[in-house]
Amino acid sequence: KERRLREAEKLASLGTMAAGLIHEIKNPLASISGGVQFLKENLGSSGELGQVLEVISRETERLNRLVTNFLFFARPERGEKERFNLKDLLREILDTNQPLFSQVKMKARVPSVEIEANKEQWRQILENLLINAVEASREVQRSEVEIEVELLDRDYLIKVRDYGSGIKEDIRSRIFEPFFTTKPTGTGLGLAVVYRIVENLKGEVKLFSKEGEGTLFEIKLPR
Ligand code: ADP
Numbered sequence: 001k002e003r004r005l006r007e008a009e010k011l012a013s014l015g016t017m018a019a020g021l022i023h024e025i026k027n028p029l030a031s032i033s034g035g036v037q038f039l040k041e042n043l044g045s046s047g048e049l050g051q052v053l054e055v056i057s058r059e060t061e062r063l064n065r066l067v068t069n070f071l072f073f074a075r076p077e078r079g080e081k082e083r084f085n086l087k088d089l090l091r092e093i094l095d096t097n098q099p100l101f102s103q104v105k106m107k108a109r110v111p112s113v114e115i116e117a118n119k120e121q122w123r124q125i126l127e128n129l130l131i132n133a134v135e136a137s138r139e140v141q142r143s144e145v146e147i148e149v150e151l152l153d154r155d156y157l158i159k160v161r162d163y164g165s166g167i168k169e170d171i172r173s174r175i176f177e178p179f180f181t182t183k184p185t186g187t188g189l190g191l192a193v194v195y196r197i198v199e200n201l202k203g204e205v206k207l208f209s210k211e212g213e214g215t216l217f218e219i220k221l222p223r
């Protein structure tokens with residue numbers, strides 16, 4: 001019992017350290033991001049220079065997602081509740097990921113309602129699920145991604161569906177593990193973060209997937 005307590009304390013202080021480090025990474029990253037944006041606007045995006053700027057901006061975005069995901073993994077409980085509009089949040093997510101998401105047809109059924117929740121946690125959940133859905137759909141016939149949020153009596157029900165590659169039976173038990181990825185440049189943190197946040201909020205994650213036919217993630221969060 002003693003030992004388990006010490007282990008828990010050790011993990012908690014590691015989480016605090018990681019959170020601190022990541023905040024320190026995010027600040028310079030934001031400056032780089034802003035700087036590249038400025039250069040793109042002023043120097044244009046054509047030619048070799050444009051290509052280099054595009055690479056920097058894409059990779060900065062990736063790094064930012066990596067550290068943000070890691071932060072939420074280390075500290076899933078952080079953050080306060082606030083009031084925000086669900087549809088506005090989705091719009092923000094679609095805007096930030098526009099270059100990736102424009103590769104598929106996106107169908108959204110998300111009501112324009114104010115909810116009381118942690119906006120950043122919701123953003124992490126929706127963004128990670130949508131990115132995976134899009135990445136699974138790019139090379140298939142039906143590159144269509146659907147997102148739906150329903151307000152039930154006691155829960156919010158989030159559904160993200162794609163008609164992409166599907167998830168092979170033999171890796172299905174591993175996809176929520178941190179750092180598990182089947183992608184050449186994947187981080188394997190997306191679903192681990194989704195799972196941690198949902199678990200922390202005492203919600204539920206359900207997965208329906210068939211190889212070659214697509215995948216549906218259903219997330220239930222108590223209201
Ligand atoms: P990453 O996207 O960086 O690989 P994730 O934790 O987001 O990490 O996902 C882990 C793995 O789960 C992916 O590498 C992929 O094999 C699988 N996966 C997740 N979502 C989907 C999906 N919608 N369709 C097919 N495979 C998926």
Ligand code: MG
Pocket residue numbers: 128131132188189190191
């Ligand atoms: Mg992912």
